[in-house]
Amino acid sequence: MMEIEVVQGDITQQDVDAVVNAANRAMRGGAGVDGAIHRAGGPAVLEDCRRRFPHGLATGDAGWTTAGELPARWVIHVVGPNRTAGETDRSLLTSCYRRALEVADELGARSVAFPLVSAGAYGWPLEDAADAAVETLRSTPTSVELARIVAFGRSAYEVVVGRV
Template sequence: MRITAVQGDITAQEVDAVVNAANRAMRGGGGVDGAIHRAGGPAVLEDCRRRFPNGLATGEAGWTTAGDLPARWVIHVVGPNRNRGETDRNLLTSCYANALAVADEIGATSVAFPLVSAGSYGWPREDAILAAVETLRGTPTQVGDACIVAFGADAYDAVRRLVGA
């Protein structure tokens, strides 16, 4: 798999699937989650309600339509909220591994990932980047292209240093 760093808006990525850093309720929220729901329109929330009536557990992944996004699908993952005591790194890495499994299930070969849990959930950015890159590199998948989308210049530089692209 080719892993690249991208600076910008995850909702603008022209890939098969974008990964959403969702909350357990799967009903929209702040940060990446809110941006994806706003840009994708009501179809994303409607599909979340239909497919995930009880939400998703931390570390799990599932997909919905992408609505008005340029992508075909949204793969929702629920990252650990470090600010609320969820400090098991395996929960974070399982987000990436489970997202790749879902991508394989739906036939997505290009996927855009945010830095799961590195925003309001309080995971240290450097470790969040390392967890993402290690898991993407170490998980067997049919995904050929994965990009890690960083919103700010500092985060982008840190991702770029680690992935070498």
């Protein structure tokens, strides 16, 4: 059974097999978690994104690249729904977590750090984003042994830790 833990901190500093990136469809870097991962991972992450995802990635899907200079070995990129742009289908959000675990299993990753996908600039309500993360991580069969939810800020941490 997978352990779910919650920490407050910086996802780019997590010493795990894979970190999950809340990416945009273009897969070329951006703001928030995406920008932080690309900055900390260095140019190798973007180069691998361009090579592996020349046409980007669909909302709700996941794919992996090198982690470059990050402590992790891989970055698992997911594209969450952009609620501020009218994407309100919650199944696209839960698909991000499910697909990330599937990709982690393909890679043989045993520890994975997750942000709260779509809860930042994409405008998904924090409480529901936390519920979607925890519910999906608990219900998805996987060989991952540790799922670490990395909350950015104290308020996000408080919301998530109350659900685990």
